[in-house]
Amino acid sequence: MAKENFLTSSIGKKLVVGLTGLFLISFLVVHVGINSTILLNDNGETFNTAAHFMSHNWVIRVMEIGLLLGIIAHIFMTLKLHFENKSKRPVGYAVIDGKANSKWYSRSMTLLGTLLLIFLVIHMADFWLHTKKALYITHENENSYLEVKEAMQNPLLLVIYIAGFFSLGFHLLHGFPSAFQTLGLNHKKYTPIIKAAGTAFSIIVPGLFAAIAVALFFGLV
Amino acid sequence: MEHTTINLTLKVWRQKNASDKGSFQTYNVKGISTEMSFLEMFDVLNEQLIAEGKDEPIAFDHDCREGICGMCSMYINGRPHGPWHGTTTCQLHMRAFKDGETVVVEPWRARAFPVIRDLVVDRRAFDRIIQAGGYISVNTGNAVDANAIPINKKDADNAFAAASCIGCGACVAACKNSSAMLFVSAKVSQLALLPQGGPERQTRVLDMVAQMDKEGFGSCTNTGACEAECPKEISLENIARLNREFTAASLASEE
Numbered sequence: 001m002a003k004e005n006f007l008t009s010s011i012g013k014k015l016v017v018g019l020t021g022l023f024l025i026s027f028l029v030v031h032v033g034i035n036s037t038i039l040l041n042d043n044g045e046t047f048n049t050a051a052h053f054m055s056h057n058w059v060i061r062v063m064e065i066g067l068l069l070g071i072i073a074h075i076f077m078t079l080k081l082h083f084e085n086k087s088k089r090p091v092g093y094a095v096i097d098g099k100a101n102s103k104w105y106s107r108s109m110t111l112l113g114t115l116l117l118i119f120l121v122i123h124m125a126d127f128w129l130h131t132k133k134a135l136y137i138t139h140e141n142e143n144s145y146l147e148v149k150e151a152m153q154n155p156l157l158l159v160i161y162i163a164g165f166f167s168l169g170f171h172l173l174h175g176f177p178s179a180f181q182t183l184g185l186n187h188k189k190y191t192p193i194i195k196a197a198g199t200a201f202s203i204i205v206p207g208l209f210a211a212i213a214v215a216l217f218f219g220l221v
Numbered sequence: 222m223e224h225t226t227i228n229l230t231l232k233v234w235r236q237k238n239a240s241d242k243g244s245f246q247t248y249n250v251k252g253i254s255t256e257m258s259f260l261e262m263f264d265v266l267n268e269q270l271i272a273e274g275k276d277e278p279i280a281f282d283h284d285c286r287e288g289i290c291g292m293c294s295m296y297i298n299g300r301p302h303g304p305w306h307g308t309t310t311c312q313l314h315m316r317a318f319k320d321g322e323t324v325v326v327e328p329w330r331a332r333a334f335p336v337i338r339d340l341v342v343d344r345r346a347f348d349r350i351i352q353a354g355g356y357i358s359v360n361t362g363n364a365v366d367a368n369a370i371p372i373n374k375k376d377a378d379n380a381f382a383a384a385s386c387i388g389c390g391a392c393v394a395a396c397k398n399s400s401a402m403l404f405v406s407a408k409v410s411q412l413a414l415l416p417q418g419g420p421e422r423q424t425r426v427l428d429m430v431a432q433m434d435k436e437g438f439g440s441c442t443n444t445g446a447c448e449a450e451c452p453k454e455i456s457l458e459n460i461a462r463l464n465r466e467f468t469a470a471s472l473a474s475e476e
């Protein structure tokens with residue numbers, strides 16, 4: 001039989017989702033690590049140093065482009081799969097007992113991802129554009145800490161951020177272990193560890209992001 | 222065991238043929254023994270329909286009625302094969318239902334499993350996947366000694382567990398993506414785990430997945446609904462194995 005193109009095969013497409021998903025997870029680790037320095041309560045000194053390093057180091061610059069491509073690939077492939085998969089059941093069921101066999105967040109990855117995307121757009125408009133403008137256009141030496149602190153005084157923004165972190169947490173609760181399964185890593189000994197690590201990651205990372213936002217809002221740091 | 226009888230309201234999908242639009246019809250069945258199987262309850266309903274002469278009997282697939290052939294595809298109250306875990310429709314007994322309950326019965330829904338009539342769907346897409354590579358090529362002749370090739374216990378057990386798939390299609394019916402990955406992974410695994418499956422290991426997985434995609438099944442998103450609904454409790458470990466086998470074979474392929 002003529003060989004199927006790997007990247008257009010059902011499994012190949014899923015592999016793209018899994019690999020880009022894991023790549024995005026690695027970015028989250030760095031991001032939450034840097035943000036957490038705000039909690040050191042040193043008037044943003046460490047945070048500003050880290051932010052300055054991130055925006056002036058060329059290795060990070062290149063990785064930023066990789067990150068952008070990664071997120072575009074992730075979104076493109078997941079949405080493509082979403083609509084393809086929808087088309088595989090032209091006549092639906094009258095009754096579906098979803099909770100009997102799977103978790104709601106596992107069945108709602110596109111919804112959670114889309115909420116996440118909306119959050120990301122708002123988030124990028126807030127900070128990323130700002131930083132780039134200071135870096136390339138106005139050439140100001142910006143104080144990222146003060147900027148973040150100021151922005152986080154807006155209660156509406158705080159609510160949007162917390163909602164974004166909830167979407168992220170549930171997206172990861174399914175996505176983290178799911179990515180390993182997609183890569184073919186399912187093992188009696190290691191899978192329970194991966195699942196436990198995934199649950200911990202899905203609570204700790206969005207929890208830290210949220211804690212920082214709340215602490216800034218209430219002026220605790 | 223206590224023997225009781227119950228009355229039920231059934232909402233059953235009726236469709237004359239593949240091109241008919243179809244609709245739900247409501248039927249009342251009375252005095253159903255809780256010791257009956259779900260299919261026996263349908264037999265009672267069909268006798269009733271024949272006696273009344275108003276409606277044609279309901280077409281549904283069945284063969285062994287002992288949980289081994291995989292024919293009895295019915296989507297009952299939102300779940301393939303109904304409410305019991307690890308059970309086919311023919312092994313589902315009426316004690317699973319309460320007196321006076323309304324039970325909705327639908328055919329498997331998937332583009333790759335078109336409805337032929339009422340609750341009967343065309344599952345030949347599975348046969349074509351098997352024909353694409355789900356076999357081993359051997360010379361016929363005298364049966365080979367079963368123990369001629371030693372196989373370790375773990376692989377033998379896993380291959381045996383995968384081989385218990387009865388091709389019922391509940392995994393596809395349960396999956397929000399209409400993915401056939403659990404079925405295909407079981408059929409790939411049962412041979413990939415054994416030395417006899419070795420020579421065709423790579424072409425098998427490439428050909429079977431290509432056929433699966435061609436038949437119009439969806440992509441797996443690891444919701445786990447298939448494993449939860451599979452009457453033979455086929456494990457998701459098989460899907461991970463399929464992902465590994467397919468990725469490795471694709472990378473190694475010279476085409």
Ligand code: HEM
Nearest residue numbers: 017018021024025078109110113114117175178179182442
């Ligand atoms: C920080 C951002 C994000 C991270 C860390 C992330 C992470 C992940 C991971 C690890 C997976 C599992 C991959 C697999 O099962 O193989 C996944 C799946 C998925 N993601 Fe994301 N994602 C992010 C953003 C998004 C966005 C913006 C969307 C927008 C539509 C999205 C939609 C999806 C969908 C639909 C799936 C498929 C579910 C599945 O197959 O299991 N994700 N994501």
Ligand code: SF4
Nearest residue numbers: 386387389390392451
């Ligand atoms: S994997 Fe399970 S649900 Fe799917 S066809 Fe085989 S026995 Fe049926």
Ligand code: FES
Nearest residue numbers: 286290291293311
């Ligand atoms: S009729 Fe054979 S498995 Fe149900």
